[in-house]
Amino acid sequence: MIYADYAATTPVDPRVVNAMMPYFTEVFGNASSTHRAGLMAQQAVLEARASIAADIGARLTELVFTSGATEAINLAVLGCARHNSGGRRHIVTAATEHPAMLDSVRYLEQHGHPVTFVGVDANGVVDMDELQQAITDQTLLVSIMAVNNETGVKQDLAALSALAHHHGALFMTDATQAWGKMPINVDALGIDLLTFSGHKLYGPKGTGALYVRTRKERSCSLEPLQFGGGQERGLRSGTLNVPGIVGLAEAGRLAHSSMDEEHARIAGLRDAFEAAMIATCGVVANGCAVGRSATTSNMTFGEGIDLDILLMHLPHVAVSKGSACSSTKAKPSHVLTAMGRTPAEAGRSLRFSFGRFSTDDDVQTLIADLTTAHENARLGVLPA
Ligand SMILES: Cc1ncc(COP(=O)(O)O)c(C=O)c1O
Incomplete structure (x- = not known):
């Protein structure tokens, strides 16, 4: 073939598989448990979190591990809209986004959120004039993907985030096709919410993460979509997928090193x-x-x-x-x-x-x- x-999707890199192996059978504890087995798993998650955070210039507390980009996008978009239900409600995105984004915002549209889908030019680049006209002082979130999954076309994230912030809106990017393939620093690019998944970068399927800016100067508050044990600072309940998280971080480390x-x-x-x-x-x-x-x-x-x-x-x-x-x-x-x-x-x-x-x-x-x-x-x- x-x-x-x-x-x-990509095959899992054998080095990623090797990094994950001990976490299936040897270090198998629940990362929420307080005994030694749990603490060992917790330590692995902490190291993975630190590695991924360093890759994108995030703080440890700003990462939420998920089951992939689809979940991360849903949590970011629905979580942000639900938290801010009383204030700004308008959402702006591009017509060329992944269905995980398009269908999330269409769902919000059906539930009373005004949504604008901005167009792109013949090369697939977001039309900045149209975007400028779309954003108002009622815009809560502007979300434009970093790299298109069908064409590979990149967007100018720094320019897009500057425009969003100028109007007091948050800026999100779906970086599923970009993470590990181009440098991404959330501060340099002005990113408030960022999503990606492991299986596009030689990591395991069913793994991913959401970056949520939580700083003094600008902070995103999200409502969780799933409830339970309160893992991931209450944003994403559910027992952590320790081997998957270790694999995600190793995939990121390998990609960033070469x-x-x-x-x-x-x-x-x-x-x-x-x-x-x-x-x-x-x-x-x-x-x-x-x-x-x-x-x-x-x-x-x-x-x-x-x-x-x-x-x-x-x-x-x-x-x-x-x-x-x-x-x-x-x-x-x-x-x-x-x-x-x-x-x-x-x-x-x-x-x-x-x-x-x-x-x-x-x-x-x-x-x-x-x-x-x-x-x-x-x-x-x-x-x-
Ligand atoms: C740009 C983009 N966003 C989101 C997704 C969904 O990712 P996942 O398969 O991790 O849910 C994909 C995968 O096809 C993608 O290419």
Whole structure:
């Protein structure tokens, strides 16, 4: 198999597995218990928290461990809105966000919160004029993702947060596709709420975290969404997933220790792949004119290319039609249509994404196989 779907999920790095192993069988205590076994688990969680906090410039008390980015986004958005129910209520987000964000704010909209979805330009960059007009002194939260999961397009977080803060609103970013792949410092970028997950960064599935700014100058207060033992300062009750948290921190540590080299190598693979596909198949690379994450290439194939036939010729290639979360849905990508692609063009688009274990050989084989599949799809030839 050629795996070209790292934006959907990544294999767990064997070093992460090794770091986690003792916490299944040896240090298995409940991190809330006060006996020695519990204290050992607590110590592991503390070290993991310190490591992740250092990666993003957070304080220890500002991190909440969750089961992934979806949970973290729901807690951030619903928790923030519910806590502030009497004051500011307006929420601003972008049309190209992940469904975890879009559906959370749509839920709030149904419950009386005014919501504005701002548009993006042809490259997928948030329209700053539209954003400026959308934010008012009633805006509670502006949430714009750091890196788009379908295109890899990056947003200018410092400029976005400055605009939000100018109007007294909080600034949140979904950094699920950015954490460990680009430097993120919550102070330098003015981030008040930040979410990410482990499985996009060679960590275990079912792990993630929410950063919640709690400082004198600006603080976010959230209502919890789940109740019970009061773990994570009462914001997220439930027994801590100690092996998962250790794995999350180790994944973050490994990624941050080799970020520049890994970025350069993967960008090289992605760019070579993209250039070859433009040359041989005449694809249009979506969002390629602006800053993108190194991993991702989203391309639209030409008119007359039936993607289903093309993919039938590539049973050994793992690639996404849109994002993994929406690739089973028949609807064309909301991200590409927001960028001005027609529904038909969006329907002829694929997301390829590369990562730590992608090799030059993989990419060369992919280029050759895809070129052949493209020719077959152009001629309408079905696989034998
Ligand atoms: C940008 C973005 N946000 C949120 C999520 C949801 O993350 P999780 O799978 O950890 O719930 C994803 C995963 O596809 C994503 O790419």
